[in-house]
Amino acid sequence: MKRTATPRKQPRQNRSKNMVETILAATARVLCERGYARTSTNHIAEAAEISVGSLYQYFPNKDALFIALHKRHEQQLQALIEGMLSQLLAQGKLLSLRQAMASLIRAWIQAHQLEPELHRRLEAEFPFFEPDEEVQSTERRIQAEIRELLSLHAAEIGQADLDLATYLIMKTIESHVHALVIAPPSGFSPEALEAGLLDAIMGCLKARPETA
Amino acid sequence: MKRTATPRKQPRQNRSKNMVETILAATARVLCERGYARTSTNHIAEAAEISVGSLYQYFPNKDALFIALHKRHEQQLQALIEGMLSQLLAQGKLLSLRQAMASLIRAWIQAHQLEPELHRRLEAEFPFFEPDEEVQSTERRIQAEIRELLSLHAAEIGQADLDLATYLIMKTIESHVHALVIAPPSGFSPEALEAGLLDAIMGCLKARPETA
DNA sequence: TTCAATAACGAGTAATTGCTCGTATTAAGC
DNA sequence: GCTTAATACGAGCAATTACTCGTTATTGAA
Numbered sequence: 498m499k500r501t502a503t504p505r506k507q508p509r510q511n512r513s514k515n516m517v518e519t520i521l522a523a524t525a526r527v528l529c530e531r532g533y534a535r536t537s538t539n540h541i542a543e544a545a546e547i548s549v550g551s552l553y554q555y556f557p558n559k560d561a562l563f564i565a566l567h568k569r570h571e572q573q574l575q576a577l578i579e580g581m582l583s584q585l586l587a588q589g590k591l592l593s594l595r596q597a598m599a600s601l602i603r604a605w606i607q608a609h610q611l612e613p614e615l616h617r618r619l620e621a622e623f624p625f626f627e628p629d630e631e632v633q634s635t636e637r638r639i640q641a642e643i644r645e646l647l648s649l650h651a652a653e654i655g656q657a658d659l660d661l662a663t664y665l666i667m668k669t670i671e672s673h674v675h676a677l678v679i680a681p682p683s684g685f686s687p688e689a690l691e692a693g694l695l696d697a698i699m700g701c702l703k704a705r706p707e708t709a
Numbered sequence: 710m711k712r713t714a715t716p717r718k719q720p721r722q723n724r725s726k727n728m729v730e731t732i733l734a735a736t737a738r739v740l741c742e743r744g745y746a747r748t749s750t751n752h753i754a755e756a757a758e759i760s761v762g763s764l765y766q767y768f769p770n771k772d773a774l775f776i777a778l779h780k781r782h783e784q785q786l787q788a789l790i791e792g793m794l795s796q797l798l799a800q801g802k803l804l805s806l807r808q809a810m811a812s813l814i815r816a817w818i819q820a821h822q823l824e825p826e827l828h829r830r831l832e833a834e835f836p837f838f839e840p841d842e843e844v845q846s847t848e849r850r851i852q853a854e855i856r857e858l859l860s861l862h863a864a865e866i867g868q869a870d871l872d873l874a875t876y877l878i879m880k881t882i883e884s885h886v887h888a889l890v891i892a893p894p895s896g897f898s899p900e901a902l903e904a905g906l907l908d909a910i911m912g913c914l915k916a917r918p919e920t921a
Numbered sequence: 922t923t924c925a926a927t928a929a930c931g932a933g934t935a936a937t938t939g940c941t942c943g944t945a946t947t948a949a950g951c
Numbered sequence: 952g953c954t955t956a957a958t959a960c961g962a963g964c965a966a967t968t969a970c971t972c973g974t975t976a977t978t979g980a981a
Binding site: 664694702 | 744745746833834835836837868870872873874876877880881883884885887888894896897901902905906908909910911912913914915
């Protein structure tokens with residue numbers, strides 16, 4: 498497996514912009530159908546009804562395809578979450594802390610309804626690539642926005658360290674939603690799970706130091 | 710890549726029992742050093758200082774190696790956690806709910822200190838195999854034991870559905886510990902994280918239905 | 922129409938990989 | 952020692968794979 502790193506040309510004409518889209522769409526399709534391990538660049542080219550040569554004009558190597566796909570998907574999710582966050586921030590203290598958290602959780606869950614099978618494949622069977630800089634930067638922005646949301650209700654929050662609180666609730670939401678998408682637990686209704694998750698988040702915020 | 714499924718012979722003599730151990734140990738070593746994608750059966754045989762032929766006498770195909778390794782590792786972790794759980798159950802109501810949860814969290818974290826790099830590789834860059842039946846059964850037993858632990862303190866617990874509560878706290882602990890091992894967040898001390906996690910768990914348990 | 926830049930093509934290649942199978946070595950029962 | 956079963960070996964095969972590069976087609980401006 499070569500791993501050429503030579504950068505490829507940027508699409509100039511219209512047909513080649515379409516090409517990039519076609520290739521990524523085919524990559525997603527084949528990934529969902531065959532899984533990462535059994536997906537080859539030849540398969541992708543065939544599914545996209547183009548030649549391998551064309552594929553390699555825009556992507557320097559196989560992994561670049563998946564990295565691009567991964568990035569695009571993450572950015573779509575992030576956009577949905579940020580949309581809800583800006584709404585919540587705009588409303589200020591009109592909403593209670595609990596209401597705001599409930600909305601955040603719901604948005605997070607809904608975002609993950611976007612191409613869930615692709616999400617599953619990307620998250621579950623993907624080798625560990627270094628996270629994209631742009632995605633990370635948005636992640637930091639989301640974190641800052643959640644922190645701001647929390648600070649609106651600082652009076653109600655027991656946890657003194659707002660940064661820690663932000664980190665904890667993000668990780669908690671993220672992991673539960675992840676579990677919901679990857680392997681939805683049987684026996685519990687989505688509503689019950691959502692409510693339970695909200696309780697956990699609120700508990701984590703309300704908590705005041707107690708003696709062990 | 711063939712994927713022969715013919716079952717292989719069970720080791721009878723001593724030398725072959727050692728062989729299986731040697732092979733698994735080498736698999737772990739190579740996996741940690743090279744990562745899953747760049748690990749071949751030839752590499753493993755070389756690292757184990759045996760021949761590929763010998764390897765294929767005990768493992769029907771490449772994935773069987775990783776499946777066996779994965780299973781062994783999971784069982785080790787489960788054993789540690791179950792050990793702590795039986796201790797906690799034996800102590801009955803001597804410990805407060807909070808104390809019991811704190812011990813559980815600590816045991817969970819400590820269990821994951823066992824070969825963390827191997828754990829990282831297995832969890833992060835492993836294709837999606839169907840979970841092992843034996844491992845799943847132990848998982849269910851652990852879940853039942855946690856439920857029992859909770860039911861000892863049912864009076865203090867707001868969440869009416871103990872099964873849901875059990876599921877929620879398991880997933881919460883699991884995911885936070887996972888994050889701690891895979892990508893420890895910078896900026897927070899381990900103690901603060903542990904305390905925050907405990908708060909989240911307790912909040913999730915204490916929560917009583919509120920009006921949204 | 923001409924022509925050069927851009928894009929698309931796809932047969933072919935070099936490398937790798939999983940795995941087999943015929944052979945050699947060792948162990949155990951007699 | 953002799954015999955037989957168990958174990959270990961490793962050269963090599965068949966299949967797959969990522970990727971190249973010489974060629975052809977398309978575009979659009981002059």
